[in-house]
Amino acid sequence: MATVGLLYVGAVLFINGLLLIGVVDGRAAAPINLFVGALQVVTPTYLIIASGGAPAVVLAASGLYLFGFTYLYVGIGLLAGLDTAGIGWFSLFVAIAALGYAVVNFRLLNDRPFAVIWLYWAFLWALFFVVLGLKHESLARYTGWVTIIQSWVTATIPAFLLLTGYWPTNNVLALGLVVGGVVVFGGLFLLERRRAPRAPAPTHRPPVPAATA
Template sequence: MSFVGLFLSGAVLFLNSLLIAGKAEAKSVGILNLFVGIIQIIIPFYLIISSSQDHWELYNYASIFLFGLTFLYFGATALMGLDGKGLGWFCLWVAIIAVVYTVTAIVQFHDGISALTWGMWAFLWLLFFLSNSLQMNVDRYLSMVAFVQSWVTLTIPSILYFFGVWNTPIVNQIWFFVLINSIIYFDVSLFRLRLSFMMPLIEKREVQ
């Protein structure tokens, strides 16, 4: 995916994380989602039309639509005050596609960083599904995951690419470590979240 697109996606996901946490207003965040979503629909169409039509080239450009459509759907949901269930089911579909990109990054391209990144995105889209369609109480956790991913999978990698150091061996090693530690942080936070839900039940049984 174009690193310019990743850079813009980082800004949107950062604001979306604040919206989910209740620290930003829905309509103002929705406008940015629509703006970036439109850009990430127009750009891949242009890239596909002007490409050599190689199947892997189309495969890479198609991934931009996943973000563009998500931002458009999220923005429309926020601006129109929709219940979000349709957005959630769409996010489940995107999460499944992201798993395909994760596996392909490993099997076809032998790219550990891309595999970890796509795996983290798949998890994020899954959380949006759990929150919006299944109405699970995961918004606090979702906002944290979205906030972290807006920086470690989108914004900072884009800046490093603009500086011309993203694909250097030392940066690749550092960023592999950063992504692994982010995943560990997500796991620990999820364990604490589950424990916080279980404690009232445990205390209730002890009282009985």
């Protein structure tokens, strides 16, 4: 059930990435955030209730709320025109929590590829904090492309592999994700910096009074 939710996390990340690079309008992106956010809140609630208190199930389900609350927050914020500072600072909380879940997957669950995926999410939500919470909008386009890439690498493709029973938990995949993440996201950052327009040289002109209404 949680794996099905992961598949649609890929969908909402894809749309939100397009939102950040200016392809999708905010109101158009709101419904998918609300749909997936609701799914990511209902699913862990059901899993926890049905678990009979099994610690491993409760632990695995608890992380889903981080994403469910994020998408609900985003969807409501887009429709209501809320300031992004709230979701930005909540994203910092998610980024820090994701580091803990990475350790859990690495040491307790022995799923090292998914531990790296949690690190991917920590990085992405840290970017959300910088762009939305600290208002560094110059990184919005970079964050959008990182979001689009992660929608496939951390959600859609792993979900399909998990659903079909082909998800590997070996160190080779984990190492490949680490190297690939550093190369792709680092190269993308350098590419975005090169394409960013340079500020025009200042011109020495006498000040012009501001126009009045």
